[in-house]
Amino acid sequence: MKICVPMKSTMVHNHFGKAPEFMLLVVEEGKVVSREKVPNPGREKGAVLELMPAHGVTHVIAGGMGERAKGILKEHNIVIVTGALGSIDNAVDRFLKGELKPAEVPCCNENLCGK
Template identity: 30%
Template sequence: MRIAVSVNDQVISDHFGLCENYMVLDVEDGKIVGEELHKNPGHAPGVTPPSFVAGLHVAAALGGTVAQGAVDVMKNAGVDVVLGVSGDPRQAALDYASGKLKHDPEFIKSCGGC
């Protein structure tokens, strides 16, 4: 399972679209078997963080907060979005893969243009 996590340094970012990078973790049988780091392309014409992440062919996206429009873009691409996640991105990916993390709609925030 491929899981994208919004990160600043090695910690989950407070805001999904404003992170420095997206860490993509491949999880199999309860272990991380692959890891990639992709620079956030920012909010530019033709590409946005949600569409960029959807293009990484991940099953899930984990982060702190994000706007409803961003959630919709990823969900429409078949990406499960889980918000309200903090701390270690690797542990969060493992927790998601084992069913311990669930989406919390409280963390959908209003932010212009997202």
């Protein structure tokens, strides 16, 4: 499993597309075995959304995400978990324990989010 978390410092960013960078975490047998920071390539022509399948991401954990992004990621069979708060480590740990599940949390309203 490869998890992507939009980040600001060590925290889950509240809006997927506006995060300055992303943490990519490889999980094997329920444990994080590697981490990689990837800069946000920008919002032009879906660059952020192309980044996920290009890196083999299977899951995204975020605070909020617009409908357009959700739709595109779902087309790539990427599982979306929104509503995450706090540190990346805590959010991923909660997800791996089954305490953080895919949910339909609306966008944070920082922009139009395709609405």
